[in-house]
Structure formats: structure tokens, C-alpha cells
Amino acid sequence: MKRVLVLGATGSIGASTADVLLRHPDKFSAWGLVGHRNVARMAELVAQLRPEKVAMTDPEAARALAEQIGREVLAGPEAAEALAAAKEADIVVAAMVGAAGVPSALAAVRAGKHLALANKESLVTAGRIFVQTARATGARIVPVDSEHAAAHQLMRTIRRKELRRLVLTASGGPFLRTPLERLAEVTPEEAVAHPNWSMGAKISVDSATMMNKALELIEARWL
Template sequence: MTPRRIVLLGSTGSIGRSTLDVVRRHPGRFEVIALAANSNVELLVEQYQQFRPEYVCLVDSNRSRLLAERLKDKPVKVLSGDAEMVQLAALDDADLVVNAVVGAAGLRASLAAVKSGKHLALANKESLVTGGPLFGPLLKKNEGRILPIDSEHSAIWQALACGKVDEVRSIILTASGGPFRDYPLDRFAEITPRQALAHPTWKMGPKITIDSATMVNKGLEIIEVTTLFSLPTEKVKVVIHPQSIIHSMVEFIDSSIIAQLSNPDMRLPITYALFWPERVESDYGRLDFDTLASLTFEKPDFNRFPALKLAYSVAKTGGTAPAVFNAANEVAVDAFLKGSVRFTGITDIIEDAVAKIAVVSNPKLDDILQADSEARKIAGERIGQSTCC
């Protein structure tokens, strides 16, 4: 069997490391031909030594000089900067591109992969959130395909094998509720980054962990669902499921509900995407129904998580509104992690940007990038006026 040739963008992050763990567990099935990361020279060198790709890339141009020095005697092409990372996404030799870049920085790479007809295993939900209007025409025109890595969207993708999209009554996105599902609401302003980074069920990178705590992550997933599966916002529901065992559900028009269950381990949806359409045996841990105490559900509290309510509105508006929502959130989360704004200020900053920036209903790439830039500027100004902390 010929190994599947993989380009991995975001290799040193949480999803990137998990992807390489999957590759490592299946010798002979994959060949890593390119690795790209943001700035982590040490880990990228270590990954190169194990997987021997033809290309490595650091987006941070200053750090890439150190990478080139470390690998100067190795048979590898060292690239640098965002533009060269995007080129890797369109490599002729690649069978599959895994985009595990964090944030809107992954958009151009996702577009390049789809334009070149690649299968795109997508963990970078921000690509579809910000650039959603651009992907539909590209996927119809080219032979590219998006294979979702997000656990929720992988669950929906698998459940949809039981029916057609036009037979869907609703999509039910599950959410753990994060660490503050039962936290006193009057103490939300006191929440620290350390508290917010302590997710009860998932092990993730810092940005997505904060997004889960605010439920912005679930808001981004609502927007992603509408793009990925061509469904109206009205058909997407969210339910709190603290155990994180059911990853999402699809309700069909005959009132049947198909759910995908597994232990909360990102290597499962990664494996499904890498091997699709094949299923392979894994040793990530099976569900034990003899010891599984209960599965519980509850409605989300919009007063506790106002970003979720805002996300529904943004999803319905469409156009460049999701790009504004996402960009303002990225700036706000970074500020919160640095101690510059309160936890409750994250949603305030997003709301401010969404309210101030006019929506382009049928955007081109330049419109989306402009909206992203404006949102970051407005969010930065709002943070500069903050009296925290």
C-alpha cells in the first residue's frame, strides 16, 4: 500500500502533536513531506529528526534563521513566513493537508489546499468561520474536500452517513460547559487565566481552552456547521453535556437521532480524517458502559455565556460578520491571557467590534481580510482603554 503523503501545518501545537502521534502509531501508512509551525524551533527540529520531511517552515521569520542554522547539514528545504507556509498547502506531491494552525492565520492555507484539489483535514475552524462564503464555490469547482477534525464536526460528518443533508431536522452540537458551568455568575469578573485554562474534560491548547470557557468556541462551531454542511443557522442547536462523551448528534426528519460517542480524545477524529474513507483499529481507550455512570444534558444559559447568543446572531448575519467576531475574540483572548482584560471583558470586546463594523454580505477575500484587520484594531483600542486588572 502506497503511503499517504501529508503536509502538516501547525505541527508543534496540540492538534499537530496529536496528528504526529497518530502517524507514529501507523508505520508505513503515511509519509510526512512537510511540517510548518509558528515559532517553536526546538520542537520542530525534534519533529524533523523523527519524520524527515522534505520541507520545514517557521512562520516567524526571525526564528526561521535559527531553524536554518540548526538544520544546515540536513537534506531539507527550510522555508519561512506565512506566504511560504501557504505554498506548502498546495504542494503537488501532497495527498492530504492537515491544517492545525491556530486562528485566522490558517485561512489562506486552507484556501490554497482546496484550490489545488487537495483533501483538507481541517482543525482550523477559523478558516470556515472567517472565509465561509469563499469555500462553497471552490469546492464545487475543484476536486478538493474538507475532512473535519473538530470532534463535534467529525461526529456530525459520521452521523450524516445515515441520511442526506436535506433529511436533517436539526444538528445538535454538544458542549461540556467548560469550567464555569456552575460557577457563581457574580464572580465571573474575578476569573483568572489559570482558572479558565483548567478544562474539565479536554486537553487542548490555551486559546481554544479559553474559547471553551467563554463558549465562544461553540459559537465558532455553530458558524462552521452552517458552512461545512450547508445548513441554516435555525437548524443548529447547542446542548450542554458535561461528560463530553456524545460529541454531537443529528436529528433526521423521521425523528431518529444519530449520535457519535467516544472518550474525549482528539486522536480519534484525527484518525478518522487521516484514514477516511477507511476505519482502522485504535488503542485510544474504549467506552466502558459498565462504569459510565450517566450522560446528562441541559440547556445553555445565555446570561452566563453571552458570546453564544451573539454567535447565533453573527451566524444569521453572515458575510464578514463572522470574521469580525473571530478576529476580535483572538485579540481579546490574547489580552486576557496576558492579564490586560477581565474574563467578562472578552465578550464585551467582541460585541463592540461586531456593532461598529459594517457587514459586507457577499465578500471577496480582500473584504474578509479588511474586516479582520478592522476588528483587531477596534479590539486593541478597546483593550487600551481598559482599567483592568
């Protein structure tokens, strides 16, 4: 039985992780959940998964959640880092959004954890540090993003000399067929309306502008 800590439990990756945990109770248990401000969603997850540890990086949200669920809720970014380094966690799913997720992901690597990495900014901003630290501690970094996960699985089945290049695909986002002259007029509401996926605002905008692909290229360089 592997004990799992989910950083960014209330987001889309967190929802997918919760689904896996619920489907495979014989293999995984939710040891800890970390969210940011979504008190209602975290309360649902706590009821479903019954984790030993719960934290919210926003202190006010932590207080509100503690009152709602009637149990201790750790607060602040430092709580996420402490849980990521805790000996009880076998697997750490790093799914916090943006640079805010880097310190806790790095804490997991420093502690030699199995890190399921969905936070692109970790490798974009500190790829060399993550890779060097993982080599020193024996941590394993496994990509969660669909493109990198597919490449990771593929490269485990073939010899390196058989590989000439890897192509990172893109769905195109909401502006795939938008004329260039109209791009200056698009609205934030249009940018977050991804035609294929339901995601948070930041990743949706990054997808719409293709910035997400640029981040994935940098991420792939370190993986």
C-alpha cells in the same frame, strides 16, 4: 501511501496528527511540517517524522530551527501557502491557530487538495469562499473537530430525511459550575485551565467563554 502536510504541526492537533503518522507508516508519510515559533517542538517532530519540507511562519524561528537541525527551513506565511498548494501533498491538515491559518487552508482548497480542517476561522470568516472554491476545484473538506467529525461520519450512514437536528455538545469548560456573580472576577490563568483537555491558550479561552461553540455553529453551517 498518502503524503501529508501538517499546518500547525507544533500544536495539539499537530501532536495528534504526528501520532497517527507514526502509528501508520504503511499508509501515511509526513511530506511537510509547518510551525510558528516553537523551535524545540518542531526539532523533535523533524527527528521523529523526517519530512521532506519544513517551514516556520516566524522568520526568526525559521533561522533558529535551521541552525539547530542543520537543514533548510522555509520561512514566513507565504511558505505555508506554497507548501499547501504543492503537488506533492496529497492531504493537508490545517491546524494553524486563528485567522493566520486561513490563507494556507484556502491555498490547499484552490489546489484541489484533501483538506483535513481543524482551523475554525477558515469557515467562520470565509465559509462561502471555501465551499464555492472546493466545488470548482474538486477539493474535499473534511472536519477534524470532534463534534463536526462525528456529525460528518453520522450523516454518511443515514438518509438526510431521517435527520431532524444535530446537537453540538460542550464539556462546559472550567467555569461550568462557577456562579454568575463571580465570572467578572475570573483570571486568565483560570480560563486556560481546562478540566478535560490540554490545549493552546486561545482555544482554551474560547472554550471557557463558550465562544468556541459559537464558532462551531458557524462552521457547521458551511459543512
